[in-house]
Amino acid sequence: MKLRRKLFSSKDPYDCSRQELFLNACKENYDHLITHCDDYKKISEGLGVHSSDDIKSTADIPVLTTMLMKQHDFRAGPYIIIASSSGTSGHASHIPFELSSLWSGLKMCIRITKFYGLISPKPCRYIVMGYKPHHSNTTAVTKTAYLTTMLTPAISRKYILKHTKDGYVPDFDGIIEALRKYEKKKAPVRFMGFPSYTFFLFQILDERGLYFKLPKGSKIMLGGGWKQFYREAADKETFYRMAKKTLGVDEENIVEFFGAVEHPILYTSCPGHHFHVPVYSNIIIRDPDTLEPLEHGKTGLVNLISPLCKAAPILSVMTDDLGILHDGSECTCGLDAPFLEIIGRVAPENIKTCAAGAADILKGVKV
Numbered sequence: 001m002k003l004r005r006k007l008f009s010s011k012d013p014y015d016c017s018r019q020e021l022f023l024n025a026c027k028e029n030y031d032h033l034i035t036h037c038d039d040y041k042k043i044s045e046g047l048g049v050h051s052s053d054d055i056k057s058t059a060d061i062p063v064l065t066t067m068l069m070k071q072h073d074f075r076a077g078p079y080i081i082i083a084s085s086s087g088t089s090g091h092a093s094h095i096p097f098e099l100s101s102l103w104s105g106l107k108m109c110i111r112i113t114k115f116y117g118l119i120s121p122k123p124c125r126y127i128v129m130g131y132k133p134h135h136s137n138t139t140a141v142t143k144t145a146y147l148t149t150m151l152t153p154a155i156s157r158k159y160i161l162k163h164t165k166d167g168y169v170p171d172f173d174g175i176i177e178a179l180r181k182y183e184k185k186k187a188p189v190r191f192m193g194f195p196s197y198t199f200f201l202f203q204i205l206d207e208r209g210l211y212f213k214l215p216k217g218s219k220i221m222l223g224g225g226w227k228q229f230y231r232e233a234a235d236k237e238t239f240y241r242m243a244k245k246t247l248g249v250d251e252e253n254i255v256e257f258f259g260a261v262e263h264p265i266l267y268t269s270c271p272g273h274h275f276h277v278p279v280y281s282n283i284i285i286r287d288p289d290t291l292e293p294l295e296h297g298k299t300g301l302v303n304l305i306s307p308l309c310k311a312a313p314i315l316s317v318m319t320d321d322l323g324i325l326h327d328g329s330e331c332t333c334g335l336d337a338p339f340l341e342i343i344g345r346v347a348p349e350n351i352k353t354c355a356a357g358a359a360d361i362l363k364g365v366k367v
Contacts, residue, residue: 001100003028004307008104013111013278014337016328022282022307026061027052029307029315037076040064040313058282058305059293061316066262069093069317079311083140085261095140095261098311105264105308108280112266113151118255122217123153125182127175129193129201130224131168132159140261141224148192148221148257155187160197170197172204179212179247188217195222195256199234202242213248220249223257236273258342262317263304267340272331274339281306283340285325286318296325299343320345 003025010018031052034041044050044062055061064074070091079096097105113119126149131142149157158178161168182189191198198220205211220243234242240251258267258275267275277283284303285294294300302323305316322343328336 001025001028001032001307001310004104004310005100007307008107008280010279011111013108013115013280014276014335015279016336018279022279023055023058025307026058026305026315027055029310030055030061032310033076033313033315036310037074037313039072039074040076058316059284061305063303063316063318064313065318066093066260066320069095069262069314074312074314076313077311082138083143083261083264084138085140092139093262094138095264095309095314096311097264097309101309101311108278108308109147109266112268112278116255116268116270118151118219118221118268120152122188123155124188124190124217125155125178125185126157127178127182127189127191128157128159129175129191129197130159131161132163134163137163140264144223144257144259145192148223149190152190160193160201172201175201176205176210179214183212183214186215188219189214190218191220192223194224195234195239198222199239199242202239202246205246206242211246211248218247218249219253219255220247221255221257223259225258258340260304260317260319262314262319263306264308265304265306270331270333270335270339272333274326274331274333274341276328276331276333276335276337276339277325278337280308283323283325283338285323288322296327296338299324302340302342 003021007018007021007025034044047062049055049060049062070093073094075096077098079098082094082096085093128145128149130145131137133142133146158175160170160175162171240254243249243254252271256269256273259265265278265281270276282305284305285298285300286292286303287294287300299322302319302321303316304319307315322345324341324343325338326341328338331339
């Protein structure tokens with residue numbers, strides 16, 4: 001996978017001139033997948049794509065849906081770990097990763113987080129608004145949150161969701177007690193995790209009349225989405241206002257991350273709070289009815305593409321997210337790379353994708 005290695009060695013994570021390399025790396029990945037995963041080969045042939053010669057653009061790559069991945073385990077060779085999605089819809093994806101994909105992913109994460117100044121030698125105290133690691137928890141969001149605490153030397157890690165005999169239980173009082181201690185220290189505090197639990201903490205603090213001024217350099221880093229709390233999701237302006245009111249953290253010190261276990265690319269919000277598409281991925285917005293690619297500024301289904309992994313056919317993945325791809329020039333941060341705006345999700349029964357017939361194509365294949 002020489003082209004993948006070259007792509008993920010790109011020093012500028014937002015170099016828009018590397019589109020030809022990206023496409024060729026995808027074709028290299030595709031050739032590997034169809035020779036190592038019979039299920040994906042069967043689906044590809046059913047969709048009329050028999051080799052990388054049939055792929056003229058990233059839009060031609062056979063797409064698998066996240067829904068299908070939650071129902072069928074795909075394998076395309078040896079792997080060393082399996083990461084699982086959160087499974088909030090009742091099913092979870094279990095994606096294998098080989099060592100070379102993890103190494104490429106690590107280089108990507110270092111370059112992007114360094115680009116945004118998130119790597120620092122200054123020790124921090126971490127408050128993780130997510131799951132405390134446990135041997136029974138294989139979710140990617142738990143692994144990612146823990147790895148994020150390595151962007152600086154971690155003095156301590158305090159978790160909101162603790163594992164008990166009854167499953168995970170939130171401990172807001174424990175977090176509040178930690179804030180009382182951390183406010184008096186010099187080391188910055190970095191929040192990491194679900195925006196839902198972070199916002200619920202803001203509300204509890206406000207209701208109790210508790211307001212803190214965290215040490216200089218403190219940040220709030222959000223990832224994992226609102227999940228089952230999507231109905232309670234706060235708009236960005238309200239979130240920023242409450243962060244300032246309850247913790248004394250300014251808007252410029254709030255960073256968001258976007259990604260998926262089926263598409264493990266790190267999307268990090270810029271100073272303008274937009275998710276610019278890094279060189280390691282492509283995003284296509286497709287018409288929900290025709291599945292034709294839409295021009296920038298139009299709302300449709302989000303198709304995520306990356307040649308990162310060769311242990312599973314996650315080269316081109318269709319999510320149940322609705323989104324808009326904007327021209328980079330619309331953002332004030334100065335990056336030319338287009339940026340993704342997530343609008344929301346659609347009900348599974350309303351999704352029609354170019355892999356809608358995949359389940360039929362796979363009839364008779366052991367799940």
